[in-house]
Amino acid sequence: MSFDQNKNQDEILRRWTEKYRSELGPLLPFVDDPDVAEIWLNPNMNVWVTYLDGKGKVKTDIQIPPSQSNLLLRSIASRLGKTITEENPILSGVLPDGSRFQGEIPPIVDRPSFNIRKKAVRIFTLDEYVESGILSPDQRRVISEAIKNRKNILVVGGAGSGKTTLTNAILQELATLDPKTRVVMIEDIPELQCPVEDHVNFYVAHTERTDVSMDVLLRTTLRKTPDRIVVGEVRGKEAHVLLKAWSTGHPGGACTVHADDAREGVQKIYDYANEAIVGQINPKSVSRTVNLAVFISKTPTSPGRRVEEIVVIDGFRDGEFIVTPIETKGDS
Structure with a gap:
């Protein structure tokens, strides 16, 4: 791959990352928190997180409506080169930051659901x-x-x-x-x-x-x-x-x-x-x-x-x- 092609790929990734971070909305602080190991949205729109620092599993006061979660799921699917539809309602992959992503939409769930298991950025001794x-x-x-x-x-x-x-x-x-x-x-x-x-x-x-x-x-x-x-x-x-x-x-x-x-x-x-x-x-x-x-x-x-x-x-x-x-x- 040439230098210009690499530069173009870097620019595409930069733009997608900016879009992804904006679509995360209230989840962004958890994504940026090195003590958070996993973030998930249940079909009832409630958001939970797991901490590495001893707090364990915590239910947040955040709710994400289907309109917002659907947008995020489709954006991630696009980045992964996949589609998520009623005929193909499961999305799995690895995000550019190394996080594992698993998402689902109806008809296999009532409303959109997903898990983001973050790549460790902090090594605990x-x-x-x-x-x-x-x-x-x-x-x-x-x-x-x-x-x-x-x-x-x-x-x-x-x-x-x-x-x-x-x-x-x-x-x-x-x-x-x-x-x-x-x-x-x-x-x-x-x-x-x-x-x-x-x-x-x-x-x-x-x-x-x-x-x-x-x-x-x-x-x-x-x-x-x-x-x-x-x-x-x-x-x-x-x-x-x-x-x-x-x-x-x-x-x-x-x-x-x-x-x-x-x-x-x-x-x-x-x-x-x-x-x-x-x-x-x-x-x-x-x-x-x-x-x-x-x-x-x-x-x-x-x-x-x-x-x-x-x-x-x-x-x-x-x-x-x-x-x-x-x-x-x-x-x-």
């Missing part, structure tokens, strides 16, 4: 997690020692539980403990932030012209001389390549997985890895490779999320993984 009550001091120590000793860490949680934010805190701790390490990261959507100077970010690409899966990127990663490999979220057969990488000279990594407790998270890694082969892998290969599982969940009261358990994986017996809790909620 493990010390800040302790100060806010999300981590106990002993839990912080366990995670820090695991990073220092090059253990593989699985961050487990449900949707919106803060898995990515916690992984960013782990990366921040890694930069402090091992600043000269080389980190290769793989994500669907750019969310992880690595302060380590020597790092590479790979992104899954599924477009009309490009089709590069996470599985392919993991194989590419092995040729990039990584010391540690970090994956934004494992959702499929790429787990098999990740386990191999972690167990053959690249320990000390991290990844996230969607599950309702630590044991289920480990089981999902095993199940996903089996999707890549005929038959089944030895479950001991999982228990030997995934050294630590950290489960974080949302809470209805302040601080809004909490690390509920940290477990080590001690083997596999009677069809399930044996996990031993190191710390539980409330320990200090």
Whole structure:
């Protein structure tokens, strides 16, 4: 692309951003607030936000009428090169600022609804997690020692539980403990932030012209001389390549997985890895490779999320993984 074409694209993005920010109206302060993690509009026109600083989920006094929300949805659809209509009432994508957008219109909802999950602009440290009550001091120590000793860490949680934010805190701790390490990261959507100077970010690409899966990127990663490999979220057969990488000279990594407790998270890694082969892998290969599982969940009261358990994986017996809790909620 020529300089003039780049300049033109920059101007188009600038104009769209100005339009988008004006259409956000009363939501703009929340979009600009680094302590806000997510903003959503329900079909009843009420707006809710989730804070990272301990306030948790908060219902605002803002209501957005369908005329305004429809305008915003169609503007975002245009930017994403998509349409949102009665025949195609769901809109998903990544905004230019890195935020994830999910929106719906009738007939699948009564009125327009959407979620804006912001890309983290602030990295919280493990010390800040302790100060806010999300981590106990002993839990912080366990995670820090695991990073220092090059253990593989699985961050487990449900949707919106803060898995990515916690992984960013782990990366921040890694930069402090091992600043000269080389980190290769793989994500669907750019969310992880690595302060380590020597790092590479790979992104899954599924477009009309490009089709590069996470599985392919993991194989590419092995040729990039990584010391540690970090994956934004494992959702499929790429787990098999990740386990191999972690167990053959690249320990000390991290990844996230969607599950309702630590044991289920480990089981999902095993199940996903089996999707890549005929038959089944030895479950001991999982228990030997995934050294630590950290489960974080949302809470209805302040601080809004909490690390509920940290477990080590001690083997596999009677069809399930044996996990031993190191710390539980409330320990200090």
